[in-house]
Amino acid sequence: MKLLPAAALPMPALGQDTRSRTLRFVPSTSLVSLDPVMSTALVAVQHGYYVFDTLYGVDAxxxxxxxxxxxxxxxxxxRSWTIRLREGLRFHDGEPVRARDCAASLERWSRRDVYGRVYGAAVDRYETPDDRTLRIHLxxxxxxxxxxxxxxxxxxxxIMPERIVKAAPDTPIKEVIGSGPYRFLANEFDSGNLVAYAKFDGYKPRDEAPEWTSGGKVAHFERIEWRVITDNSTAVAALQQGEVDWLENLPADLEPLVARSRDVRIENADPLGTELVMRFNHTTAPFNNPALRRFVMQVARQVDYLATVTGGNPKAWQECRAMFPCPIPGVQELGRDQFGRLAGDEKAMREALKATGYKGEKVVILNPADSTALAPLGPVTAALLQQAGLNVDLVDMDWGTLLQRRLSKAPVEEGGWSIFHSTWPSIAIANPVTNTTLRGEGAKGWPGWYESAEMERLTSEWMNATDKGAQERLQTEIHQLALRDVPTLPLGIYFPHTAYRTSLTGVLGGSVRYPWNVRRA
Structure with a gap:
């Protein structure tokens, strides 16, 4: 593939010293939502870790x-948890972080997040006896x-300032002010082009070594620029020629070319991998029919999706015929006899499709053409379903437009949708409570709006089980129910690669690319 010259990439005029203190990063998609509590998009979460901090993080x-x-x-x-804040925590506007900011942030988060709602149901009230003491009564x-x-x-x-949280209890925040290692530069934000951050000199990192979202988040760069480059060839050329420092996700088809460069390092970004998923709209025809969702599970071959996303590299993916990610310890492939069992048998597919009661309704697939990981998936599903006898319309759009359109519950003839594809870090959907793709919360849940009182009951029982054996039994029941209802169709696990200049050191593993600990050698 011919690479475009990096000179085609517009860059600001920077002096040599400024360039050395600036990290130039290419995200996998445009940043549309600036509120990482309102959006589950990976790019929004990544942005969130630059700007905000959490009361607790996790290690590997x-x-x-x-x-x-x-x-x-x-x-x-x-029934009472008392959390003492570290001394000296400050927001980017200079205000100290107070316990009431934490209480307001947790209360807002608990209404939006799938795990947060379980937590929120257990909370009776918050108490803040002083600025550094948060008491959670359950x-x-x-x-x-x-x-x-x-x-x-x-x-x-x-954690966000109380005044910002209370001004936007159920809508996106209007000001992006946190207490994290970098400040968001709102005056430079240009969605689809540039996102800029400046080091927050008032940030007080912990003393421990950093690991995933825990430990000392030391910012070594004065400035970080996200450069949105939708053309993969241009992005790779910019990396090779030193116009940018880091690609969040390296396109699989260009990896052999980049691997020959002595100035670029390629790494597995997340050892637990990322799950590809196909999400159905449960509120409108034709996928309000569980038999049709089971049919798609039986005709889809994970290898077709995984090979497409990884450029055919078998070391970069793992088939996983399960409703939970296989790299998570204890997950069993309970769907081994169901996933893809009709694939390639056209006669059997036609007979099975007829048995579902499908009446020829249009299937609208939303496809984010600007996403390296997701753009290849839509055409695979479209070809598969057309071969199986469904009436398919593949609609290309950018990721931001998809995020807006997937909120519609209208019939497909009125601007609605049937299927979109997404990715989830395995760690994000590791258990029944956090696995958003399976939760049966209906209108409160992930777009697609699978509703199942039985799923929610089993999840609640799993959450409250004190015996490991009981938890394992309940997770198996949840798994079997998901195989019957197919809220979302897993398409296998792939291991995305990130690529950066060898002049960078300190890049950490995790579910997103963290900005701390990274420095220029």
């Missing part, structure tokens, strides 16, 4: 670790409280 074993918190105490009956013991407020992805419990 997903163990909660104090972050903004100094320590905590739990009452003997398990209706019942909630042993996984720190796991909830410390979850790394998606929609982490980011």
């Amino acid at each position: 074993q997903m163990r909660p670790k104090p972050q903004m918190a100094e320590r905590h105490e739990v009452s003997d009956d398990g 209706k019942r013991p909630f042993p996984l409280l720190l796991d909830a407020i410390g979850k790394p992805h998606s929609s982490p419990a980011f």
Whole structure:
């Protein structure tokens, strides 16, 4: 493939010293939502970690670790948690971080996030006896409280100023002010082109070594620029020629070319991988029919999707015929006999389709043409469903437009939709509570709006089980119910690669690309 010259990429005029203190990063998609609590999009979460901080983070074993918190105490009956804030925490506007900011942030987050709603249902009230003390009173013991407020992805419990939270209780925030290592430069924000951040000199990092979202978040660059480059060839050429420093996701088809460069390092971004998923709209025909959703599960071959996304590199993906990510310890492939069992058998597919009661309704697939990871998936699904006998319309658009259109519950003839594809870091959907793709919350849940009182009941029982054996039994029941209802169709696990100039050191692993600890050698 011919690479476009990096000179085609517009860059600001910077002096040599300014360039050395500026990190230029190419995100995988445009940043549309600036509120990482309102949006589950990976790019919004990544933006959130630049600007905001959390009371607790996690290490690589997903163990909660104090972050903004100094320590905590739990009452003997398990119904009161007292969290003491670290001294010297400040927001980017100069105001100190107070316990009431934390209470307001947690309350808002608990109405939006799938884990947060479980946590929020257990909360009776918040108490802030002084500026550094947050007391959470519970209706019942909630042993996984720190796991909830410390979850790394998606929609982490980011702490924001109380005044901003209360001005936007159920709408996106109007001001992007946090207490994280970088300040968002709102005056330079140009969605689809540039996102800029400046080092926050008032940030006080922890003393521990950084690991995932925990430890010392030391900012070594004075400025970080996100350069949105939708053409993969241009992005790779810019990286090779040093016009940018870091590509969030390296396109699989260009990896062999980049691998020959001595000035670029390629790494597996997340050892637990990322799950590709096909999300159905449960509120309108034809996928309000569970038999048709099961049919798609039986005709789709994961290898077709995985090979497309990874450029055919078998070391970069893993088939996973399960409703939970296989890299997570304990997950079993309970769908081994169902996933793809009719694939390639046209006669069997036609007969099975007829048995679903499908009446020829149009299937509208929303496809984000500007996303390296997602753009190839829409055409694979369109070809598959057309071969199987469905009436398919593949609609290309940018990711931001897709995020807006997927909120519509209208019939497809009135601007609605049937299918979109997405990705989830395995760690974000590792258990029944956090697995947004399976939760049956209906209108409160992820677009697609799968509703199942049975799924929610089993999830609640799993959450409250104190015996490991009971949890395993309940997770199996949840898994079997998901195989029957197919809220979302998993398409396998791939291991995205990130690429950066060898002049950078300190790049950390995790579910997103973190800005701290990275420096120029």
